Amino acid sequence: MLVALTGTPGTGKSAVATLLQKQGYTIVRLHELAIQNRCTDGIDKKRNSQLIDMDKLHKYIKKNFTTNDLVFFEGHVAHLLKTMEKVIILRCHPKELKKRLMKKKWNNQKIQENIDAETIDVILCEAVELHPKKNIFEIDTTKKTIEEVAASILKIAKKNFQPTKTYSIGLIDWSEEILEGFPS
Ligand SMILES: Nc1ncnc2c1ncn2[C@@H]1O[C@H](COP(=O)(O)OP(=O)(O)O)[C@@H](O)[C@H]1O
Numbered sequence: 001m002l003v004a005l006t007g008t009p010g011t012g013k014s015a016v017a018t019l020l021q022k023q024g025y026t027i028v029r030l031h032e033l034a035i036q037n038r039c040t041d042g043i044d045k046k047r048n049s050q051l052i053d054m055d056k057l058h059k060y061i062k063k064n065f066t067t068n069d070l071v072f073f074e075g076h077v078a079h080l081l082k083t084m085e086k087v088i089i090l091r092c093h094p095k096e097l098k099k100r101l102m103k104k105k106w107n108n109q110k111i112q113e114n115i116d117a118e119t120i121d122v123i124l125c126e127a128v129e130l131h132p133k134k135n136i137f138e139i140d141t142t143k144k145t146i147e148e149v150a151a152s153i154l155k156i157a158k159k160n161f162q163p164t165k166t167y168s169i170g171l172i173d174w175s176e177e178i179l180e181g182f183p184s
């Protein structure tokens with residue numbers, strides 16, 4: 001089973017992936033995979049990072065990974081790969097996300113861009129364009145420890161990615177945060 005582990009930067013993908021890896025699960029860091037296998041397409045000068053060629057990456061994964069194994073593909077573009085059979089989106093309340101992004105020591109503009117993206121469900125919207133809703137799961141990490149997030153992911157996996165009430169999409173709503181910036 002090829003599983004996308006995605007989410008806005010700061011939601012905890014890398015931290016939870018490291019924990020799952022320690023527990024013996026197979027994790028692929030998408031950005032590294034893309035760079036190592038030349039699935040890149042120039043450099044994003046503004047962000048000083050390599051741009052991923054999603055089409056090349058999709059083809060590479062299709063050719064090199066078998067769907068018989070449970071593999072988590074970690075990265076904030078993982079849901080853009082149609083190769084992924086299931087998609088797990090980590091979510092985080094914008095106020096908590098701000099705290100987590102501050103730890104990354106990013107500049108204010110980059111932090112704000114990601115808070116805005118999380119608030120308006122950008123990743124979820126992109127995911128539903130490409131994947132059937134029943135294959136997408138959302139985990140609210142706001143009040144969870146990294147260990148608890150890993151446990152939630154494994155709970156979904158162990159139930160063979162059957163639809164669940166707890167993690168089905170559409171339950172998470174940060175829209176009250178949009179109004180925060182407007183005077184009443
Ligand atoms: N569930 C969590 N609770 C509290 N802090 C977290 C949690 N998950 C991640 N963090 C912290 O938030 C920051 C961003 O996490 P990271 O794993 O780098 O996110 P991502 O890979 O999604 O960008 C790190 O400092 C990490 O330790």
Ligand SMILES: [Mg+2]
Pocket residue numbers: 013014015
């Ligand atoms: Mg990361």
